[in-house]
Structures are given as C-alpha cells and as structure tokens.
Amino acid sequence: xxxxxxxxxxxxxxxxxxxxxxxxxxxxxxxxxxxxxxxxxxxxxxxxxxxxxxxxxxxxxxxxxxxxxxxxxxxxxxxxxxxxxxxxxxxxxxxxxxxxxxxxxxxxxxxxxxxxxxxxxxxxxxxxxxxxxxxxxxxxxxxxxxxxxxxxxxxxxxxxxxxxxxxxxxxxxxxxxxxxxxxxxxxxxxxxxxxxxxxxxxxxxxxxxxxxxxxxxxxxxxxxxxxxxxxxxxxxxxxxxxxxxxxxxxxxxxxxxxxxxxxxxxxxxxxxxxxxxxxxxxxxxxxxxxxxxxxxxxxxxxx
Amino acid sequence: xxxxxxxxxxxxxxxxxxxxxxxxxxxxxxxxxxxxxxxxxxxxxxxxxxxxxxxxxxxxxxxxxxxxxxxxxxxxxxxxxxxxxxxxxxxxxxxxxxxxxxxxxxxxxxxxxxxxxxxxxxxxxxxxxxxxxxxxxxxxxxxxxxxxxxxxxxxxxxxxxxxxxxxxxxxxxxxxxxxxxxxxxxxxxxxxxxxxxxxxxxxxxxxxxxxxxxxxxxxxxxxxxxxxxxxxxxxxxxxxxxxxxxxxxxxxxxxxxxxxxxxxxxxxxxxxxxxxxxxxxxxxxxxxxxxxxxxxxxxxxxxxxxxxxxxxxxxxxxxxxxxxxxxxxxxxxxxxxxxxxxxxxxxxxxxxxxxxxxxxxxxxxxxxxxxxxxxxxxxxxxxxxxxxxxxxxxxxxxxxxxxxxxxxxxxxxxxxxxxxxxxxxxxxxxxxxxxxxxxxxxxxxxxxxxxxxxxxxxxxxxxxx
Numbered sequence: 001x002x003x004x005x006x007x008x009x010x011x012x013x014x015x016x017x018x019x020x021x022x023x024x025x026x027x028x029x030x031x032x033x034x035x036x037x038x039x040x041x042x043x044x045x046x047x048x049x050x051x052x053x054x055x056x057x058x059x060x061x062x063x064x065x066x067x068x069x070x071x072x073x074x075x076x077x078x079x080x081x082x083x084x085x086x087x088x089x090x091x092x093x094x095x096x097x098x099x100x101x102x103x104x105x106x107x108x109x110x111x112x113x114x115x116x117x118x119x120x121x122x123x124x125x126x127x128x129x130x131x132x133x134x135x136x137x138x139x140x141x142x143x144x145x146x147x148x149x150x151x152x153x154x155x156x157x158x159x160x161x162x163x164x165x166x167x168x169x170x171x172x173x174x175x176x177x178x179x180x181x182x183x184x185x186x187x188x189x190x191x192x193x194x195x196x197x198x199x200x201x202x203x204x205x206x207x208x209x210x211x212x213x214x215x216x217x218x219x220x221x222x223x224x225x226x227x228x229x230x231x232x233x234x235x236x237x238x239x240x241x242x243x244x245x246x247x248x249x250x251x252x253x254x255x256x257x258x259x260x261x262x263x264x265x266x267x268x269x270x271x272x273x274x275x276x277x278x279x280x281x282x283x284x285x286x287x288x289x290x291x292x293x294x295x296x297x298x299x300x301x302x303x
Numbered sequence: 304x305x306x307x308x309x310x311x312x313x314x315x316x317x318x319x320x321x322x323x324x325x326x327x328x329x330x331x332x333x334x335x336x337x338x339x340x341x342x343x344x345x346x347x348x349x350x351x352x353x354x355x356x357x358x359x360x361x362x363x364x365x366x367x368x369x370x371x372x373x374x375x376x377x378x379x380x381x382x383x384x385x386x387x388x389x390x391x392x393x394x395x396x397x398x399x400x401x402x403x404x405x406x407x408x409x410x411x412x413x414x415x416x417x418x419x420x421x422x423x424x425x426x427x428x429x430x431x432x433x434x435x436x437x438x439x440x441x442x443x444x445x446x447x448x449x450x451x452x453x454x455x456x457x458x459x460x461x462x463x464x465x466x467x468x469x470x471x472x473x474x475x476x477x478x479x480x481x482x483x484x485x486x487x488x489x490x491x492x493x494x495x496x497x498x499x500x501x502x503x504x505x506x507x508x509x510x511x512x513x514x515x516x517x518x519x520x521x522x523x524x525x526x527x528x529x530x531x532x533x534x535x536x537x538x539x540x541x542x543x544x545x546x547x548x549x550x551x552x553x554x555x556x557x558x559x560x561x562x563x564x565x566x567x568x569x570x571x572x573x574x575x576x577x578x579x580x581x582x583x584x585x586x587x588x589x590x591x592x593x594x595x596x597x598x599x600x601x602x603x604x605x606x607x608x609x610x611x612x613x614x615x616x617x618x619x620x621x622x623x624x625x626x627x628x629x630x631x632x633x634x635x636x637x638x639x640x641x642x643x644x645x646x647x648x649x650x651x652x653x654x655x656x657x658x659x660x661x662x663x664x665x666x667x668x669x670x671x672x673x674x675x676x677x678x679x680x681x682x683x684x685x686x687x688x689x690x691x692x693x694x695x696x697x698x699x700x701x702x703x704x705x706x707x708x709x710x711x712x713x714x715x716x717x718x719x720x721x722x723x724x725x726x727x728x729x730x731x732x733x734x735x736x737x738x739x740x741x742x743x744x745x746x747x748x749x750x751x752x753x754x755x756x757x758x759x760x761x762x763x764x765x766x767x768x
Contacts, residue, residue, distance in 0.1 A: 048766060050720070051409045052433035066758060071751070072728075137573035138584045155513055155590070161576035164740075250522035250729070251575030252736045267409050269724035270429030271762065 038283070045277040051270040063277035072253050073278055076261040080237055080282070083172055083257060087236040090176035092229045095183025102184060103191045120181035128245035131174050135160035135246070161247050164254030171243060171255050175236050182235070183228040190224030191217070226296040234289050237282060258282050346690055347665035348681065350382070351658050355390055355651045362393040363645040363652060366411075367422035368401040370667060371599040378666035386655050392648045402579075405727075412640055419645035420652065424475075424633040425524070426458045426712065429720040431468035434638040438467045440650050444657055448675035454711040455674035458634045458718045463546075469636035472657045473664075473671045476705035477528055477632035479618035480586055480601060481593045482611070485514060494593070494618040498536060498561065501593065501621055505569035508592045516569040517591035519732070520562070520739055521577040526732035527712075528630040529595050533558050534731070535710060536623025541725060541756065542716040548760050551753035554625070559738045559745035566739035575736055587611060597632040598699065602668055605692065613694050619701055620708040628710045635671070665690070669699060676706075721756075721763040730755050 045064065048057045067073050102113055119127060134142055137157050146152035161167045194217065202212050240259035243249060249256035249264065258278060266275015365383060370376045380396050387394030397418070399407060404423045411417030412433040427434075441459075445451060455471040481494040485508050495501040505516040519526035534540055539554035566574070573581070583600035585591040589611050594600065604612035620629035639649045656663070660673040661681060668691045673679045686699045693699060713722045725731070734752035738745045 048762075050429060050432070050766060052412055052430040053766070055432075066762075069758070070755075072755070132578075136584070137576060137581065138588050138590060157571075157573065159572040159576065162572035162574070167576065247576060248522040248578075248729075250733075250736075251520075251572075252733045252740065252742065253522075264728055265724075267406050268727035269759075270409075270720055270727075271724055271759075272409075274762075 041276045041280055044273050045280050047273050049273050051267060051272045059273070063274045064280075066274055067278045067281070070278075072256060072261060073258070073281075075253050076249075076256040076258045076278075077281065079168070079255065080257040080259075083168070083175065084233050084237045086172045087175040087179060088229050088232045090172065091179040091183045091232045091236075092225060094176060094180040095187050095228060095232075096225065098180060098184035099187035099191060102188055116184060117181045119178045120185075122178075124178060124239065124241045125245060127178055128174065128242050131170075131242075132246055135170060137162060162251060164251055167247050167251060167255050171246060174242050174246065175239065178242075179232045179235060183225075183232055186228035186231065187221055187225055190221035193224075194220050223296055227293060230289050230293040230296060234286060234293070237286065237289075348659075348661040350385075350662060352386070352389060352655070353658065357647075359390045359392050359648045359651060361645055361648065362395070363387065363420060363648040364418040365394065365396045365420045365422070365649075365652075366404070366407065366418035367396065367398055368404060368424055369398040370670075371597070372602060372667045372670050375663065375667040375671070378662065382656075382659070382662070383652070386652060390648075390651070392645070392652075394652075408638070412642075415642045417640065417642075419643035420637060420639055420649040422635055422637050424635060425726070426469065426471075426634060426718045426723060427636045427638055428461060428468055428718060429723045430638060431461060431464065431466060431720070434468055434640055435643070435646060436466040436468070437470045437639065437650070440470055440653060441467050443654065444470075444472070444675065447654075448657070449677050450675075452674045452676070452706055454631060454706065454709055455634065457711045457713065458631075459636060460717075461719065462717050463719070469638050470653055471634060471636055472653065472660060472674050473635045474631045474674060474709075475597045475633040475670055476672065476702055476709055477532070477595055477597060477629045478702065478705065479593055479595050479621065480598075480615055481618060482514075482586075482589075482591075482614050483616045484614050485512065485592045494616060495621060496618065497622045497627075498533070498565075502561070502565050502568060505565070505593060509569045512592075514590060514592045515571055515573075515585075516565065517574065517582040517585045517594040518562075518565065518570065519574050519577045519582060520566070520736035521575055521581075521732060522729040523577060523579045523581075523732075525579050525582060525596065525632075526574075526577065527726050527729065528632060530731040530735055531710075531712065531714070532595065532620060532629045533562060533623070533735075535628040535714060536621060536626055537561070538623075538625030540715055541722065541731065542713065542760070544715045546713075546716040546719060546721075546760070546764075548753065548756045550756055551749055555749045556745045557624075559735055559748055562735045563739045563741075563745060575740070586615065595629065598668075598670060598702075602670070602691070616698060617701055619705070627708055628714070629708060630712060630714075631709050634711070669702070672702070672705065719763060720766075721760040724759050724763070725756055728755075728759075 046058060046060060048059050049055070098116055102109065102116060106112070134140060137159055140157065140160065142160070143152060143157045146158065147154065147156065152158065158166070160170050198216060199212065202216055207215065238259060240257065240263055243255055243257050243260045244263070247255045249260050258281060262275045262279035265278060266272045269275070376398055383394045383396050401424050404421070405427070408421055408423070408427065408430060412430060441451065451471070452474070455474055459469040459471040460467050479494060483492060483494070486492060486494050486504055488511070489504045489507045491500060491504050495504050501516070509515055518529055520530070531541070534555060537554045537558035539550070539552055539558050541548070541550055543549040582591065582594040582596055583603060586594050586596070586600045587604045587608050589608065598617070601612055601615045604615060620627045637653055639646050643649060657675065657678065660675070661679045663671050664673060664679055664682065665685070669685055669689070672682070676682070683703045686703050688696045689699055712718050712726065730752050734748045737743050737751075738748040743751070
C-alpha cells in the first residue's frame with residue numbers, strides 16, 4: 001500500500017527542488033568561469049607547458065620553486081601588498097567623505113553623483129591611457145601648469161613615472177581615484193539604511209555632529225565599509241591594467257605587481273607554467289579576502 | 304584653314320593640360336595620404352602579379368600591426384584584397400596595436416582558431432611548436448630572389464630544431480637621429496660617430512642648452528634594442544654563438560658603467576618611464592638632441608614640426624671599443640598557425656607580397672626594408688633622393704647599407720625563445736637602469752641580470768631537448 005507524504009512535506013520537497021533548479025545557472029556559471037580556469041591554472045603551474053606547446057609534462061612544484069627564487073617576483077608581491085593596502089586606505093577614507101557629501105541634500109545632487117561615479121564607470125584601460133597622457137614626461141598638462149605657475153623651471157618636468165617612489169605613488173593614486181566612487185556608493189547605501197529616527201533621537205538627546213558621527217554613523221556603517229574595503233582590496237590586488245599602461249612595471253620593476261609580472265612571464269615571455277605559478281600565489285590571499293567579504297556581507301544581512 | 308589652324312592649338316592645349324595635371328598629381332601625391340588608400344602608388348613601383356601554381360579558394364584572415372606609417376596600411380589592405388579577388392580567395396585584414404599581438408597570438412593558438420596568417424614586428428620563436436615550418440616557403444623565396452639577409456634569416460630560423468618558425472621578408476633599421484644644429488655647436492655637425500663622442504657632445508649640449516640625450520632604459524621595446532647595441536659595441540652580449548649565457552663579463556660591466564656615466568651627464572629620469580613612442584615625442588618636441596629610432600619620428604616631425612624635421616639627421620651605429628653595431632628596430636615575422644585552414648593561400652600571398660616588397664617600402668615611406676635586396680633595386684635611388692620631401696633629399700642615403708651595421712636580437716647566437724623571454728621581461732634595460740640610478744654598482748647589476756638569464760635559458764633548452 002502506497003502512503004502519500006503529508007501535504008506540508010510534499011510542498012517542502014518541491015521547494016527544495018525548485019531552489020536547486022534556480023541555483024543551477026549560477027552554479028554552472030561559477031563552475032565554467034571560476035572553477036575550471038582555477039583548476040586549469042593549477043594544472044599548468046604543475047607542468048612545463050609554454051604558450052605554444054600543447055605537450056603536458058608533470059614537473060611537480062618546480063615552477064613554484066623557480067618563482068620563489070625570482071627576485072622580481074618578491075618585489076612584485078611586496079608591491080602588490082603595499083599598493084593594495086594604500087589604495088584601500090585612501091579609497092575607503094575618500095569614499096566615506098564622498099559618500100557623506102553625496103548623501104547631503106544639496107542642489108544638483110544627482111549631477112554630482114553622476115560626475116563622482118564617472119571614474120568607476122569608465123573602462124580602466126581608457127582612464128589609464130588618460131592618466132598616461134596626463135603624466136607624460138614631454139607633454140604632461142600637469143607639468144605645463146607647474147611651469148606656468150612657476151613651480152617648475154623652464155622646460156622642467158616632474159617625471160612622474162620615471163622615479164620609483166613617485167611612479168608607485170602615481171599607481172596608488174590612480175587606483176584610488178578609480179575605486180573611490182565604488183566605495184562611496186557602497187558606504188552611501190549604509191548611510192541610507194540608518195533610520196532617521198535614530199539620528200533624530202540622538203539630536204534630541206543633545207549629541208553634536210561629531211558625537212553623532214562617532215556613536216551612530218561610524219558603527220552602523222562599519223559592516224558596509226568593511227565590504228567596500230574588501231571589494232577595493234580585491235579589485236586593486238588583481239588589476240594589472242593600470243600598471244601595464246602607466247609604467248609596464250618600471251622603472252626597474254618598482255611598480256611591478258604580481259598580476260603584471262605573471263602576465264609578462266606567462267604570456268609575453270611564453271613561459272606559461274611559471275607565469276601561472278606566480279599568479280597562483282595571489283589565490284590564498286584573494287580567497288581569504290573573498291571569505292571575509294562573505295562574512296561581512298552576512299553581518300550586514302543579520303542587522 | 305581655320306580648322307587646321309585650331310586643331311594643333313587644341314591638341315597642344317590638351318597635351319599641356321595633361322602634362323600639368325600629371326605634374327600636379329606627381330607633386331601632390333606624396334602629400335596626399337589618400338593616394339595610398341586607392342592601393343596605387345603614384346610615383347611608386349608598379350604591382351607585379353604572377354598567378355599561383357595551383358588553384359586557391361576559401362578565405363585568408365590576416366592579423367598584423369597598425370603600421371607607424373599609416374599610408375602603409377592603406378596600401379596593404381587594398382593590395383591584399385586585390386590579390387584575393389584575382390586568385391579567388393576572400394581576404395580580410397585586421398590591424399591591432401603592436402603591443403597586443405603576442406597576447407592575441409597566444410590566445411588564438413590556445414583556442415586553435417583565429418587568423419591564418421599573423422605578422423609581428425619582432426621574432427616569435429616562443430610559438431614554434433604551434434606554427435607551421437616554413438622551410439619550403441623560404442627555400443622558394445631564396446630560389447626566386449637570391450639569399451635572404453642574414454639578420455632576417457637568423458630571426459626566423461631555429462638551428463636547434465632546424466625549423467623555420469616564421470617568414471621574415473622585411474625589417475626596419477635603427478639609426479641614430481640627431482639634431483644637427485645642436486651637434487654642430489659642439490663641433491660635431493655630422494653627429495656623433497662613437498659612444499665616446501655621444502658622451503662628450505651630449506654632455507656639452509645638455510650643459511649649454513638643457514636639451515638631453517634620449518636613450519631609453521625603460522621596460523619597452525626600444526630600450527631593449529638600445530641596450531643590446533651598447534653591449535655589442537663593447538664586445539659583450541647576452542649569449543654566445545652557441546646560445547649559452549655570456550652576459551657576466553668585464554665588457555658588460557664596462558658597458559653598464561658607460562651608460563651610467565652617460566645618464567648622469569646627459570639624460571634625465573624620464574628615460575626610465577618611457578613607452579616605445581616617448582623618444583619620438585621628445586625628438587619631435589625639440590627636447591632631445593639624439594635618439595636611436597627608425598625614421599618614423601622624423602617622418603612625423605615633417606608634418607607636425609617641420610623645423611625639427613629639417614634639423615634632424617641620421618647616423619649609423621655608434622662605434623664602441625669593440626664594434627659599431629645596432630640592433631634592428633623592427634623585424635617582421637609572419638607565422639602560419641598549424642590550425643590555419645588558409646595555409647596554402649597564406650604562403651602564396653607571402654610570395655606575392657614579397658615580390659612586391661618595393662611597393663611596401665614605398666608605401667611605408669622607406670620605413671620597411673626588404674630581406675631580399677634584389678627586390679628593391681630602386682631603393683638606393685629613393686634613399687638618395689627621398690620621394691617624400693626630405694631636406695636635403697639625400698638625408699636617408701646612409702640607410703642603403705644599414706644591414707652592414709645592424710644585427711639580430713640574438714647576436715651572436717640564435718634568436719631563440721629564451722632570447723624572446725629575456726626581451727619580454729626587460730632584463731637588459733633594467734640592468735642598465737639599476738646601475739644608472741645608482742641602486743647598485745655596475746658589477747652587481749650585471750651579476751643579478753646574469754642570474755635572471757640562466758634559469759630562463761636552462762628552461763627553454765630543456766624544452767627544446
């Protein structure tokens with residue numbers, strides 16, 4: 001004799017089935033565009049494949065050992081960490097300020113918002129080329145302004161990208177410039193989520209602007225700010241376009257980052273397996289950052 | 304009577320008009336970029352066509368760089384399509400920035416689909432396993448037009464595997480470009496002929512005018528070429544004739560020390576941040592007294608800064624303690640991927656293109672030179688009397704024997720994949736730059752660069768084996 005499951009249980013089973021069905025496209029997307037490339041990268045890093053040779057010979061961890069012996073890689077890794085940290089700091093602080101300005105009810109707020117978002121919406125290659133022209137050793141408009149105002153001598157140039165420290169500062173500045181709008185928008189959503197009654201209550205209790213910022217705005221937007229910081233860190237650490245276009249890693253590898261070095265080795269140089277091994281060093285860092293993003297997002301969700 | 308009297312007058316008038324039109328057309332054609340777009344070269348060589356031995360069909364997709372001289376691309380696109388329509392092949396030509404080509408080639412080879420014929424401006428030995436061996440094509444070209452220039456041959460042939468990984472029908476020399484008025488003021492109106500003269504004269508010019516030398520030490524193509532020229536001039540090299548690493552030598556240290564002196568005396572930090580176009584910009588802007596480059600910077604100046612163009616002259620490779628050698632500026636490598644369905648058409652097209660290389664030279668305003676000199680018999684005449692309005696007209700005459708003072712990138716060894724990786728990772732420009740900046744001594748910079756080279760060479764040698 002066949003007994004039918006209770007109605008509620010049948011409905012629950014159907015819901016589970018539907019839920020799995022709905023997740024399927026996302027899972028497929030993640031598998032095809034994330035899992036497969038990562039698996040392929042690991043396979044390449046453990047082989048001697050070149051950019052043109054289809055032959056796959058297992059070499060174990062030889063490529064990782066070679067990367068660890070490479071002085072340029074260590075410089076690139078250090079630069080990646082320093083640039084990412086500084087970019088994130090500048091973008092988060094700048095984004096917080098911009099978010100508050102955008103949140104304020106001022107005339108032409110919508111136009112200002114569009115203008116602030118432009119650096120983020122412009123393709124990174126296009127904006128980097130614009131910066132390259134702005135920082136050009138011969139035709140830099142910034143230098144021209146400096147000469148016109150007497151800050152620079154006749155015919156003098158700052159050589160923005162020709163000095164290691166200055167070139168590194170330029171990379172950080174451009175990264176922060178393009179990521180600040182992103183952090184601003186994320187933080188703005190946090191500001192918008194603070195109930196007006198909470199602000200009002202604080203005001204009635206006599207809290208001044210500084211007190212309200214420290215006791216209400218900052219704590220309540222902290223989870224969102226953390227999400228913004230982590231997004232910023234991931235975007236900064238994985239980007240190679242800004243470096244490649246502005247300095248190509250120079251001068252003397254002073255602005256080389258792991259992504260640009262892996263590309264130079266693996267694609268330009270044809271040494272695909274070693275380039276992949278170099279790129280994979282970022283994976284644990286990025287994985288940790290991704291997990292942190294998810295945890296922070298979860299905290300926001302639970303609020 | 305009246306009729307007979309009028310007829311000769313009308314005929315004379317028509318003839319005179321025709322001559323005037325022709326004269327105007329000839330005179331203006333060189334200024335008119337559009338003339339090249341029609342595919343015809345006014346005043347240039349006529350196009351030769353020989354039907355292929357066997358019937359062709361299908362399509363031929365060509366990928367190549369966007370030429371620094373735009374008239375070349377206008378001519379080439381029409382030329383390729385015209386050939387396609389004659390032989391029954393549907394030809395398409397895609398041009399991309401030269402910096403994107405290796406990436407694009409890698410992507411297409413890995414995907415196993417894409418263009419049938421790909422051109423790059425530097426050797427592509429790293430792609431040898433995935434491209435056709437073009438030995439038959441090169442043999443046919445040599446049979447038709449005599450021996451290929453040595454530097455082109457060495458930049459497309461792998462002696463270890465005995466395979467032709469590319470076909471190299473042309474190249475671009477890398478002379479010194481100097482401002483005559485500046486160098487005349489320091490007693491060298493013909494420009495520097497040695498590295499020492501470059502140092503002495505460049506130093507005095509900078510001291511008196513503030514105008515600098517423009518020798519790149521950056522992570523870009525031109526700096527790679529320049530660094531090798533200096534090494535060779537000092538009797539040093541990246542590798543020996545057998546392809547073994549030979550960088551760490553007293554000669555290399557001397558060359559690096561010299562470059563450091565040159566930088567301190569006559570250059571500025573700008574040379575560490577240059578792109579491939581930066582020295583062109585600096586020369587055209589009148590801010591540099593000497594650069595090593597092709598003639599494209601000067602051609603640009605002809606239109607944008609005629610005074611600088613008129614003052615810019617050329618010098619062959621500078622002499623050092625051991626030799627006077629420059630690297631080529633560009634070397635064309637055409638490869639045919641193994642996946643190419645249009646491989647037969649591609650090889651036929653390359654023979655047709657090579658047969659018409661005089662037109663390519665002319666359309667590029669004498670920028671591209673042929674690997675088979677017999678194919679450009681008019682070249683000495685053009686160089687001696689520039690059809691594109693050089694003042695004086697024989698300004699480019701020294702390029703007639705440019706092959707004599709030019710060498711391939713691997714010199715004195717083969718241009719291997721290891722040489723390609725060393726170039727892509729900018730080991731040599733950075734070696735010079737580190738010493739010039741004072742980060743380390745010349746000896747340490749050389750030892751570090753040598754240590755970077757060895758694993759690269761070892762790895763590619765193992766792969767070849």
